[in-house]
Amino acid sequence: MGDNTDEFNYESLETVAEFIRSKIPFSPKLLIICGTGMAGIPEVLDNPIVLNYNEIPTFPLSTVQGHAGKLVFGTLNGVKIVCMKGRFHYFEGYSIKTITKPIRIMKLLGVKAMFATNAAGSLNPKFQVGDIMVLRDHLNMLSFGGENPLRGPNDSRFGERFTPMNKAYDRQLIKIAHEVAKDIGLADNCHEGVFAIVSGPNYESVAEARALSILGADTVGMSTVPEVLVARHCGMAVFAFSFITNRCIVSYEENDEPNHRNILNVADQRSEKVKEFVCKIIEKSQERWL
Numbered sequence: 001m002g003d004n005t006d007e008f009n010y011e012s013l014e015t016v017a018e019f020i021r022s023k024i025p026f027s028p029k030l031l032i033i034c035g036t037g038m039a040g041i042p043e044v045l046d047n048p049i050v051l052n053y054n055e056i057p058t059f060p061l062s063t064v065q066g067h068a069g070k071l072v073f074g075t076l077n078g079v080k081i082v083c084m085k086g087r088f089h090y091f092e093g094y095s096i097k098t099i100t101k102p103i104r105i106m107k108l109l110g111v112k113a114m115f116a117t118n119a120a121g122s123l124n125p126k127f128q129v130g131d132i133m134v135l136r137d138h139l140n141m142l143s144f145g146g147e148n149p150l151r152g153p154n155d156s157r158f159g160e161r162f163t164p165m166n167k168a169y170d171r172q173l174i175k176i177a178h179e180v181a182k183d184i185g186l187a188d189n190c191h192e193g194v195f196a197i198v199s200g201p202n203y204e205s206v207a208e209a210r211a212l213s214i215l216g217a218d219t220v221g222m223s224t225v226p227e228v229l230v231a232r233h234c235g236m237a238v239f240a241f242s243f244i245t246n247r248c249i250v251s252y253e254e255n256d257e258p259n260h261r262n263i264l265n266v267a268d269q270r271s272e273k274v275k276e277f278v279c280k281i282i283e284k285s286q287e288r289w290l
């Protein structure tokens with residue numbers, strides 16, 4: 001778990017990038033991270049090329065159901081894309097540096113923007129299961145506790161020591177997302193708000209869900225924010241959304257309990273709509289990634 005071991009330095013990451021370059025005939029410009037239940041997104045790519053995580057030297061391996069562990073390279077409307085079909089979570093036992101390692105590798109490959117998706121519980125009573133919430137901002141509960149992937153010596157070849165977060169989520173892409181939601185009949189089901197990350201793997205206690213809500217969170221999940229920090233540090237544009245798979249329980253009187261199986265089912269039912277949403281956003285922002 002050492003923060004500054006060779007595995008994470010510029011030269012080691014460049015070796016991994018060079019291995020990937022030797023397998024893929026183009027330089028991807030857009031990274032899409034497929035959250036739980038969103039493994040169908042790469043199906044939209046033309047001429048896909050798949051690299052399994054276990055073929056890539058020192059790449060972490062996926063351990064969560066619904067996260068296949070594959071990079072899928074391909075194009076969409078001429079945009080060169082790489083999808084991570086499977087991401088890494090802190091609750092899997094990986095260090096915060098390991099879960100964000102792919103982001104810097106993608107930067108070295110030429111990626112200019114990251115679209116991150118996640119399955120999340122909703123804290124905002126106006127949001128329904130099956131809705132989308134585009135991230136306007138986040139509450140980094142891991143960083144409140146001192147866990148931050150940018151901690152440790154800063155390599156300025158990636159980015160500056162101190163990274164602002166007040167404009168982390170690209171305003172133009174958020175605007176496009178709302179336009180697309182309207183175009184595809186999702187206007188009433190597409191919100192904008194604040195995502196809170198907790199470590200997991202447990203879902204929230206009633207008191208925790210209430211506290212996060214008081215702090216200003218609209219959704220809560222177990223991923224995305226560390227990836228956003230590293231992507232912004234190295235200058236990528238960032239767009240992210242939560243797919244709402246369950247309501248967080250904020251009352252002791254409720255019998256319901258969140259579970260991963262239901263979360264996968266809910267995501268599966270809406271996967272075509274989510275794919276359409278992502279495709280159309282890429283289409284409308286295409287000139288930025290060519």
Ligand SMILES: O=P(O)(O)O[C@@H]1C[C@H](O)[C@@H](CO)O1
Binds near residue numbers: 037118119120224263
């Ligand atoms: O990768 P994401 O953030 O979509 O995955 C979330 C967190 C857990 O893996 C799972 C909880 O059911 O979904």
Ligand SMILES: Nc1nc2[nH]cnc2c(=O)[nH]1
Binds near residue numbers: 221
């Ligand atoms: N922490 C957390 N992560 C989730 N991922 C999907 N649903 C939830 C949830 O309710 N809480």
